[in-house]
Amino acid sequence: MAVTTRRADAQRNIAAILTAAAECLTRDPAASTSEIAKAAGVGRVTLYGHFPSRAELVDAVFVQAIATGEQTLGQVDLTGDPRDALARLIESSWQLVDQYRALLLAAQDALPPGRVQELHADPMARVERLLERGRAEGVFRTDLPTSWLVSVMHNVMHGAAGEIQAGRITSEQAAPYITATLLGAFAPA
Amino acid sequence: MAVTTRRADAQRNIAAILTAAAECLTRDPAASTSEIAKAAGVGRVTLYGHFPSRAELVDAVFVQAIATGEQTLGQVDLTGDPRDALARLIESSWQLVDQYRALLLAAQDALPPGRVQELHADPMARVERLLERGRAEGVFRTDLPTSWLVSVMHNVMHGAAGEIQAGRITSEQAAPYITATLLGAFAPA
DNA sequence: CTCTTGTCGAACACCAGTGTACGAGTTACG
DNA sequence: CGTAACTCGTACACTGGTGTTCGACAAGAG
DSSP states (O other): OGGGOOOHHHHHHHHHHHHHHHHHHHHOTTOOHHHHHHHTTSOHHHHHHHOSSHHHHHHHHHHHHHHHHHHHHHTSOOOSSHHHHHHHHHHHHHHHHHHHHHHHHHHHHHSOTTHHHHHTHHHHHHHHHHHHHHHHTTSSOOSSOHHHHHHHHHHHHHHHHHHHHTTSSOHHHHHHHHHHHHHHHHSOO | OGGGOOOHHHHHHHHHHHHHHHHHHHHOTTOOHHHHHHHTTSOHHHHHHHOSSHHHHHHHHHHHHHHHHHHHHHTSOOOSSHHHHHHHHHHHHHHHHHHHHHHHHHHHHHSOTTHHHHHTHHHHHHHHHHHHHHHHTTSSOOSSOHHHHHHHHHHHHHHHHHHHHTTSSOHHHHHHHHHHHHHHHHSOO
Protein backbone atom coordinates (compact mmCIF):
# COMPACT_ATOMS: atom_id res chain seq x y z
CA MET A 1 0.00 0.00 0.00
CA ALA A 2 0.97 3.66 -0.23
CA VAL A 3 1.57 3.73 3.50
CA THR A 4 4.83 1.85 3.23
CA THR A 5 6.63 5.02 4.27
CA ARG A 6 5.51 5.47 7.86
CA ARG A 7 7.85 7.21 10.16
CA ALA A 8 9.24 4.92 12.85
CA ASP A 9 7.68 6.72 15.80
CA ALA A 10 4.32 6.69 14.06
CA GLN A 11 4.48 2.93 13.73
CA ARG A 12 5.45 2.64 17.36
CA ASN A 13 2.49 4.76 18.37
CA ILE A 14 0.08 2.74 16.27
CA ALA A 15 1.30 -0.42 17.94
CA ALA A 16 1.07 1.18 21.40
CA ILE A 17 -2.48 2.34 20.71
CA LEU A 18 -3.47 -1.09 19.50
CA THR A 19 -2.17 -2.91 22.54
CA ALA A 20 -3.48 -0.26 24.93
CA ALA A 21 -6.88 -0.49 23.28
CA ALA A 22 -6.85 -4.25 23.68
CA GLU A 23 -6.11 -3.87 27.36
CA CYS A 24 -8.65 -1.13 28.01
CA LEU A 25 -11.45 -2.75 26.03
CA THR A 26 -10.79 -6.02 27.81
CA ARG A 27 -11.14 -4.26 31.12
CA ASP A 28 -14.14 -2.20 30.03
CA PRO A 29 -15.89 -2.79 26.70
CA ALA A 30 -17.13 0.80 26.75
CA ALA A 31 -13.70 2.35 27.25
CA SER A 32 -13.48 5.80 25.67
CA THR A 33 -10.90 7.03 23.20
CA SER A 34 -9.49 9.28 25.92
CA GLU A 35 -8.80 6.35 28.21
CA ILE A 36 -7.21 4.37 25.43
CA ALA A 37 -5.04 7.27 24.30
CA LYS A 38 -3.93 7.90 27.85
CA ALA A 39 -3.13 4.23 28.39
CA ALA A 40 -1.09 4.27 25.21
CA GLY A 41 0.85 7.29 26.44
CA VAL A 42 -0.39 9.28 23.49
CA GLY A 43 -2.58 12.31 22.83
CA ARG A 44 -6.15 11.71 21.86
CA VAL A 45 -5.55 13.69 18.69
CA THR A 46 -2.75 11.37 17.69
CA LEU A 47 -5.09 8.45 18.10
CA TYR A 48 -7.55 10.05 15.70
CA GLY A 49 -4.67 10.69 13.36
CA HIS A 50 -4.25 6.96 12.91
CA PHE A 51 -7.79 5.67 13.37
CA PRO A 52 -10.55 7.74 11.78
CA SER A 53 -13.09 6.70 14.40
CA ARG A 54 -13.51 4.69 17.54
CA ALA A 55 -15.29 2.01 15.55
CA GLU A 56 -12.36 1.51 13.20
CA LEU A 57 -10.02 1.23 16.15
CA VAL A 58 -12.17 -1.43 17.76
CA ASP A 59 -12.30 -3.20 14.44
CA ALA A 60 -8.52 -3.19 14.15
CA VAL A 61 -8.10 -4.53 17.68
CA PHE A 62 -10.64 -7.23 17.04
CA VAL A 63 -9.04 -8.26 13.76
CA GLN A 64 -5.70 -8.53 15.53
CA ALA A 65 -7.19 -10.62 18.32
CA ILE A 66 -8.80 -13.00 15.86
CA ALA A 67 -5.56 -13.32 13.97
CA THR A 68 -3.47 -14.24 16.98
CA GLY A 69 -6.23 -16.56 18.12
CA GLU A 70 -6.23 -18.28 14.77
CA GLN A 71 -2.52 -18.78 15.08
CA THR A 72 -2.99 -20.56 18.39
CA LEU A 73 -5.83 -22.70 17.14
CA GLY A 74 -3.88 -23.62 14.04
CA GLN A 75 -1.43 -25.51 16.21
CA VAL A 76 -4.02 -27.75 17.77
CA ASP A 77 -3.80 -31.36 16.65
CA LEU A 78 -7.17 -32.20 15.13
CA THR A 79 -6.33 -35.72 13.98
CA GLY A 80 -7.29 -38.97 15.67
CA ASP A 81 -10.57 -39.65 17.42
CA PRO A 82 -12.77 -36.62 16.73
CA ARG A 83 -13.90 -36.62 20.36
CA ASP A 84 -10.35 -36.27 21.62
CA ALA A 85 -9.63 -33.67 18.96
CA LEU A 86 -12.70 -31.74 20.06
CA ALA A 87 -11.50 -31.84 23.65
CA ARG A 88 -8.17 -30.39 22.59
CA LEU A 89 -9.82 -27.74 20.46
CA ILE A 90 -12.13 -26.76 23.32
CA GLU A 91 -9.19 -26.46 25.68
CA SER A 92 -7.46 -23.97 23.40
CA SER A 93 -10.59 -22.15 22.32
CA TRP A 94 -11.66 -21.71 25.90
CA GLN A 95 -8.46 -19.88 26.77
CA LEU A 96 -9.19 -17.45 23.97
CA VAL A 97 -12.86 -16.99 24.76
CA ASP A 98 -12.04 -16.38 28.39
CA GLN A 99 -9.40 -13.87 27.44
CA TYR A 100 -11.25 -11.97 24.74
CA ARG A 101 -14.73 -12.14 26.17
CA ALA A 102 -15.01 -8.43 26.96
CA LEU A 103 -13.42 -7.51 23.66
CA LEU A 104 -16.20 -9.36 21.90
CA LEU A 105 -18.77 -7.29 23.75
CA ALA A 106 -16.97 -4.13 22.72
CA ALA A 107 -16.96 -5.24 19.09
CA GLN A 108 -20.61 -6.20 19.20
CA ASP A 109 -21.83 -2.74 20.01
CA ALA A 110 -19.21 -0.70 18.20
CA LEU A 111 -19.17 -2.58 14.91
CA PRO A 112 -21.93 -2.79 12.32
CA PRO A 113 -24.13 -5.88 12.71
CA GLY A 114 -22.71 -8.90 10.93
CA ARG A 115 -19.14 -7.68 11.09
CA VAL A 116 -18.36 -9.77 14.16
CA GLN A 117 -19.88 -12.81 12.53
CA GLU A 118 -17.84 -12.12 9.40
CA LEU A 119 -14.58 -12.07 11.31
CA HIS A 120 -15.47 -15.30 13.07
CA ALA A 121 -15.74 -17.18 9.79
CA ASP A 122 -12.31 -18.82 9.98
CA PRO A 123 -12.47 -20.18 13.54
CA MET A 124 -16.00 -21.35 12.91
CA ALA A 125 -14.96 -23.17 9.76
CA ARG A 126 -12.29 -25.03 11.73
CA VAL A 127 -14.84 -26.30 14.24
CA GLU A 128 -17.21 -27.17 11.44
CA ARG A 129 -14.66 -29.28 9.62
CA LEU A 130 -13.92 -31.27 12.75
CA LEU A 131 -17.59 -31.83 13.45
CA GLU A 132 -18.21 -32.95 9.89
CA ARG A 133 -15.45 -35.49 10.16
CA GLY A 134 -16.85 -36.77 13.43
CA ARG A 135 -20.25 -37.12 11.85
CA ALA A 136 -18.81 -39.04 8.93
CA GLU A 137 -17.11 -41.38 11.36
CA GLY A 138 -20.33 -41.87 13.30
CA VAL A 139 -19.18 -40.43 16.61
CA PHE A 140 -21.16 -37.16 16.39
CA ARG A 141 -24.88 -36.83 15.88
CA THR A 142 -26.24 -36.02 12.43
CA ASP A 143 -29.81 -35.17 13.37
CA LEU A 144 -28.99 -31.49 13.87
CA PRO A 145 -27.30 -29.03 11.48
CA THR A 146 -23.56 -28.62 11.94
CA SER A 147 -23.99 -24.86 12.18
CA TRP A 148 -26.30 -25.39 15.15
CA LEU A 149 -23.74 -27.54 16.90
CA VAL A 150 -21.13 -24.88 16.33
CA SER A 151 -23.37 -22.29 17.87
CA VAL A 152 -24.03 -24.54 20.85
CA MET A 153 -20.32 -24.85 21.43
CA HIS A 154 -19.92 -21.11 21.14
CA ASN A 155 -22.71 -20.37 23.57
CA VAL A 156 -21.70 -22.93 26.15
CA MET A 157 -18.22 -21.46 26.21
CA HIS A 158 -19.48 -17.93 26.61
CA GLY A 159 -21.90 -19.13 29.23
CA ALA A 160 -18.98 -20.58 31.14
CA ALA A 161 -17.33 -17.16 31.11
CA GLY A 162 -20.50 -15.78 32.64
CA GLU A 163 -20.52 -18.45 35.32
CA ILE A 164 -17.00 -17.54 36.27
CA GLN A 165 -17.91 -13.88 36.48
CA ALA A 166 -20.85 -14.84 38.69
CA GLY A 167 -18.47 -16.79 40.88
CA ARG A 168 -20.29 -20.10 40.49
CA ILE A 169 -17.36 -21.93 38.92
CA THR A 170 -13.64 -21.36 38.73
CA SER A 171 -11.47 -20.81 35.71
CA GLU A 172 -9.92 -24.26 36.01
CA GLN A 173 -13.21 -26.10 36.15
CA ALA A 174 -14.48 -24.46 33.00
CA ALA A 175 -12.70 -26.47 30.30
CA PRO A 176 -13.57 -29.91 31.69
CA TYR A 177 -17.18 -28.85 32.26
CA ILE A 178 -17.47 -27.55 28.74
CA THR A 179 -15.88 -30.64 27.26
CA ALA A 180 -18.08 -33.03 29.23
CA THR A 181 -21.18 -31.08 28.29
CA LEU A 182 -20.43 -30.82 24.60
CA LEU A 183 -19.34 -34.41 24.18
CA GLY A 184 -22.71 -35.39 25.62
CA ALA A 185 -24.59 -32.92 23.48
CA PHE A 186 -22.82 -33.97 20.28
CA ALA A 187 -23.06 -37.73 20.77
CA PRO A 188 -25.43 -39.64 18.46
CA ALA A 189 -28.87 -40.35 19.91
CA MET B 1 -47.81 1.50 51.51
CA ALA B 2 -49.01 5.09 51.65
CA VAL B 3 -49.64 4.96 47.93
CA THR B 4 -52.95 3.16 48.32
CA THR B 5 -54.70 6.35 47.29
CA ARG B 6 -53.64 6.77 43.67
CA ARG B 7 -55.92 8.68 41.41
CA ALA B 8 -57.52 6.56 38.71
CA ASP B 9 -55.86 8.31 35.76
CA ALA B 10 -52.49 8.03 37.43
CA GLN B 11 -52.89 4.27 37.72
CA ARG B 12 -53.93 4.12 34.08
CA ASN B 13 -50.86 6.07 33.08
CA ILE B 14 -48.55 3.88 35.11
CA ALA B 15 -49.97 0.83 33.40
CA ALA B 16 -49.68 2.51 29.98
CA ILE B 17 -46.06 3.46 30.63
CA LEU B 18 -45.26 -0.05 31.77
CA THR B 19 -46.69 -1.74 28.70
CA ALA B 20 -45.26 0.89 26.37
CA ALA B 21 -41.86 0.44 27.98
CA ALA B 22 -42.11 -3.30 27.51
CA GLU B 23 -42.86 -2.80 23.83
CA CYS B 24 -40.16 -0.20 23.22
CA LEU B 25 -37.44 -2.01 25.14
CA THR B 26 -38.29 -5.20 23.30
CA ARG B 27 -37.88 -3.38 20.01
CA ASP B 28 -34.75 -1.54 21.13
CA PRO B 29 -33.01 -2.27 24.44
CA ALA B 30 -31.59 1.25 24.43
CA ALA B 31 -34.94 2.99 23.99
CA SER B 32 -34.94 6.42 25.63
CA THR B 33 -37.44 7.72 28.16
CA SER B 34 -38.74 10.11 25.49
CA GLU B 35 -39.61 7.25 23.15
CA ILE B 36 -41.30 5.32 25.91
CA ALA B 37 -43.29 8.30 27.13
CA LYS B 38 -44.41 9.07 23.59
CA ALA B 39 -45.40 5.46 23.00
CA ALA B 40 -47.41 5.55 26.21
CA GLY B 41 -49.18 8.70 25.06
CA VAL B 42 -47.80 10.56 28.04
CA GLY B 43 -45.45 13.45 28.72
CA ARG B 44 -41.91 12.63 29.66
CA VAL B 45 -42.36 14.57 32.88
CA THR B 46 -45.30 12.38 33.84
CA LEU B 47 -43.12 9.34 33.38
CA TYR B 48 -40.53 10.75 35.76
CA GLY B 49 -43.36 11.51 38.12
CA HIS B 50 -43.98 7.81 38.51
CA PHE B 51 -40.51 6.33 38.01
CA PRO B 52 -37.62 8.21 39.60
CA SER B 53 -35.17 7.09 36.94
CA ARG B 54 -34.89 5.14 33.75
CA ALA B 55 -33.25 2.30 35.66
CA GLU B 56 -36.18 1.93 38.04
CA LEU B 57 -38.56 1.84 35.11
CA VAL B 58 -36.59 -0.89 33.42
CA ASP B 59 -36.53 -2.76 36.70
CA ALA B 60 -40.30 -2.54 37.03
CA VAL B 61 -40.82 -3.76 33.48
CA PHE B 62 -38.44 -6.61 34.05
CA VAL B 63 -40.08 -7.62 37.30
CA GLN B 64 -43.43 -7.66 35.56
CA ALA B 65 -42.09 -9.76 32.70
CA ILE B 66 -40.62 -12.28 35.11
CA ALA B 67 -43.87 -12.45 37.02
CA THR B 68 -46.02 -13.19 33.98
CA GLY B 69 -43.40 -15.64 32.77
CA GLU B 70 -43.49 -17.42 36.10
CA GLN B 71 -47.24 -17.69 35.80
CA THR B 72 -46.89 -19.43 32.44
CA LEU B 73 -44.17 -21.76 33.65
CA GLY B 74 -46.16 -22.61 36.72
CA GLN B 75 -48.74 -24.32 34.53
CA VAL B 76 -46.26 -26.69 32.91
CA ASP B 77 -46.70 -30.30 33.96
CA LEU B 78 -43.38 -31.36 35.46
CA THR B 79 -44.45 -34.84 36.55
CA GLY B 80 -43.66 -38.11 34.83
CA ASP B 81 -40.41 -38.95 33.05
CA PRO B 82 -38.04 -36.06 33.80
CA ARG B 83 -36.90 -36.06 30.16
CA ASP B 84 -40.43 -35.49 28.92
CA ALA B 85 -41.00 -32.91 31.63
CA LEU B 86 -37.83 -31.13 30.56
CA ALA B 87 -39.02 -31.09 26.97
CA ARG B 88 -42.26 -29.47 28.05
CA LEU B 89 -40.47 -26.96 30.22
CA ILE B 90 -38.11 -26.07 27.39
CA GLU B 91 -41.02 -25.54 25.03
CA SER B 92 -42.61 -23.01 27.36
CA SER B 93 -39.38 -21.39 28.47
CA TRP B 94 -38.30 -20.94 24.90
CA GLN B 95 -41.38 -18.91 24.07
CA LEU B 96 -40.52 -16.59 26.92
CA VAL B 97 -36.83 -16.32 26.12
CA ASP B 98 -37.61 -15.60 22.49
CA GLN B 99 -40.11 -12.95 23.50
CA TYR B 100 -38.14 -11.22 26.23
CA ARG B 101 -34.66 -11.55 24.78
CA ALA B 102 -34.22 -7.84 24.05
CA LEU B 103 -35.71 -6.91 27.38
CA LEU B 104 -33.03 -8.95 29.08
CA LEU B 105 -30.35 -6.98 27.26
CA ALA B 106 -31.97 -3.75 28.38
CA ALA B 107 -32.03 -4.95 31.96
CA GLN B 108 -28.44 -6.10 31.81
CA ASP B 109 -27.03 -2.69 31.08
CA ALA B 110 -29.50 -0.55 32.94
CA LEU B 111 -29.63 -2.48 36.19
CA PRO B 112 -26.87 -2.91 38.75
CA PRO B 113 -24.87 -6.13 38.31
CA GLY B 114 -26.47 -9.09 40.02
CA ARG B 115 -29.96 -7.67 39.92
CA VAL B 116 -30.87 -9.64 36.80
CA GLN B 117 -29.54 -12.78 38.38
CA GLU B 118 -31.49 -12.05 41.51
CA LEU B 119 -34.77 -11.76 39.64
CA HIS B 120 -34.09 -15.00 37.82
CA ALA B 121 -33.93 -16.95 41.04
CA ASP B 122 -37.44 -18.38 40.84
CA PRO B 123 -37.39 -19.69 37.27
CA MET B 124 -33.93 -21.08 37.89
CA ALA B 125 -35.07 -22.89 41.00
CA ARG B 126 -37.84 -24.54 39.02
CA VAL B 127 -35.38 -25.92 36.47
CA GLU B 128 -33.07 -26.97 39.24
CA ARG B 129 -35.75 -28.98 41.02
CA LEU B 130 -36.59 -30.87 37.86
CA LEU B 131 -32.95 -31.61 37.16
CA GLU B 132 -32.42 -32.84 40.70
CA ARG B 133 -35.32 -35.21 40.38
CA GLY B 134 -33.99 -36.49 37.07
CA ARG B 135 -30.62 -37.06 38.66
CA ALA B 136 -32.17 -38.95 41.54
CA GLU B 137 -34.00 -41.14 39.07
CA GLY B 138 -30.82 -41.79 37.14
CA VAL B 139 -31.86 -40.22 33.84
CA PHE B 140 -29.71 -37.08 34.11
CA ARG B 141 -25.97 -36.96 34.64
CA THR B 142 -24.57 -36.31 38.10
CA ASP B 143 -20.95 -35.65 37.15
CA LEU B 144 -21.56 -31.90 36.75
CA PRO B 145 -23.11 -29.39 39.17
CA THR B 146 -26.80 -28.76 38.73
CA SER B 147 -26.17 -25.03 38.55
CA TRP B 148 -23.89 -25.62 35.58
CA LEU B 149 -26.56 -27.62 33.79
CA VAL B 150 -29.02 -24.82 34.41
CA SER B 151 -26.63 -22.32 32.91
CA VAL B 152 -26.10 -24.56 29.89
CA MET B 153 -29.83 -24.66 29.32
CA HIS B 154 -30.00 -20.91 29.67
CA ASN B 155 -27.19 -20.28 27.25
CA VAL B 156 -28.33 -22.73 24.63
CA MET B 157 -31.72 -21.07 24.59
CA HIS B 158 -30.28 -17.61 24.26
CA GLY B 159 -27.94 -18.90 21.61
CA ALA B 160 -30.94 -20.14 19.67
CA ALA B 161 -32.37 -16.66 19.77
CA GLY B 162 -29.13 -15.41 18.25
CA GLU B 163 -29.26 -18.04 15.52
CA ILE B 164 -32.73 -16.92 14.59
CA GLN B 165 -31.61 -13.33 14.44
CA ALA B 166 -28.73 -14.40 12.21
CA GLY B 167 -31.20 -16.18 9.96
CA ARG B 168 -29.59 -19.57 10.34
CA ILE B 169 -32.61 -21.27 11.87
CA THR B 170 -36.32 -20.52 12.06
CA SER B 171 -38.43 -19.90 15.09
CA GLU B 172 -40.19 -23.25 14.73
CA GLN B 173 -36.99 -25.26 14.57
CA ALA B 174 -35.63 -23.74 17.76
CA ALA B 175 -37.53 -25.69 20.40
CA PRO B 176 -36.85 -29.16 18.95
CA TYR B 177 -33.19 -28.28 18.40
CA ILE B 178 -32.83 -27.06 21.95
CA THR B 179 -34.59 -30.08 23.36
CA ALA B 180 -32.53 -32.57 21.37
CA THR B 181 -29.32 -30.80 22.33
CA LEU B 182 -30.05 -30.56 26.03
CA LEU B 183 -31.34 -34.10 26.39
CA GLY B 184 -28.05 -35.24 24.92
CA ALA B 185 -26.02 -32.90 27.11
CA PHE B 186 -27.86 -33.92 30.29
CA ALA B 187 -27.82 -37.67 29.73
CA PRO B 188 -25.57 -39.75 32.00
CA ALA B 189 -22.17 -40.60 30.54
C1' DC C 1 -68.13 22.13 43.59
C1' DT C 2 -64.01 22.45 45.42
C1' DC C 3 -59.58 21.12 46.20
C1' DT C 4 -56.01 17.95 45.93
C1' DT C 5 -53.61 15.24 42.81
C1' DG C 6 -51.86 14.67 38.62
C1' DT C 7 -50.63 16.17 33.88
C1' DC C 8 -48.55 18.89 30.20
C1' DG C 9 -45.04 21.17 27.28
C1' DA C 10 -41.21 23.77 27.07
C1' DA C 11 -37.14 25.11 28.84
C1' DC C 12 -32.96 24.36 31.31
C1' DA C 13 -28.64 22.42 33.39
C1' DC C 14 -25.79 18.75 33.02
C1' DC C 15 -22.92 15.11 31.54
C1' DA C 16 -20.06 12.18 28.73
C1' DG C 17 -18.68 11.05 24.70
C1' DT C 18 -17.09 11.81 19.60
C1' DG C 19 -14.74 14.08 16.18
C1' DT C 20 -12.40 18.59 14.39
C1' DA C 21 -9.35 22.82 14.23
C1' DC C 22 -5.40 25.29 15.39
C1' DG C 23 -0.70 26.45 16.11
C1' DA C 24 3.43 25.45 18.24
C1' DG C 25 6.68 22.13 19.10
C1' DT C 26 9.37 17.72 18.15
C1' DT C 27 11.34 13.84 15.67
C1' DA C 28 12.94 10.98 12.16
C1' DC C 29 14.70 10.61 7.55
C1' DG C 30 17.70 11.77 3.65
C1' DC D 1 20.84 20.32 8.61
C1' DG D 2 16.67 21.14 6.64
C1' DT D 3 12.25 19.60 5.71
C1' DA D 4 8.41 16.85 5.85
C1' DA D 5 6.01 13.98 8.90
C1' DC D 6 4.31 13.58 13.12
C1' DT D 7 2.71 14.85 17.92
C1' DC D 8 0.81 17.63 21.54
C1' DG D 9 -2.57 20.23 24.38
C1' DT D 10 -6.22 22.98 24.42
C1' DA D 11 -10.28 24.36 22.86
C1' DC D 12 -14.40 23.91 20.32
C1' DA D 13 -18.87 22.21 18.06
C1' DC D 14 -21.99 18.76 18.16
C1' DT D 15 -24.90 14.95 19.68
C1' DG D 16 -28.02 12.61 22.52
C1' DG D 17 -29.23 11.25 26.39
C1' DT D 18 -30.91 12.13 31.74
C1' DG D 19 -33.23 14.37 35.27
C1' DT D 20 -35.39 18.91 37.13
C1' DT D 21 -38.08 23.15 37.32
C1' DC D 22 -41.79 26.07 36.16
C1' DG D 23 -46.48 27.64 35.79
C1' DA D 24 -50.77 26.77 33.62
C1' DC D 25 -54.19 23.53 33.18
C1' DA D 26 -57.28 19.17 33.64
C1' DA D 27 -59.45 15.54 36.11
C1' DG D 28 -60.82 12.63 39.76
C1' DA D 29 -62.37 12.16 44.84
C1' DG D 30 -65.24 13.47 48.56
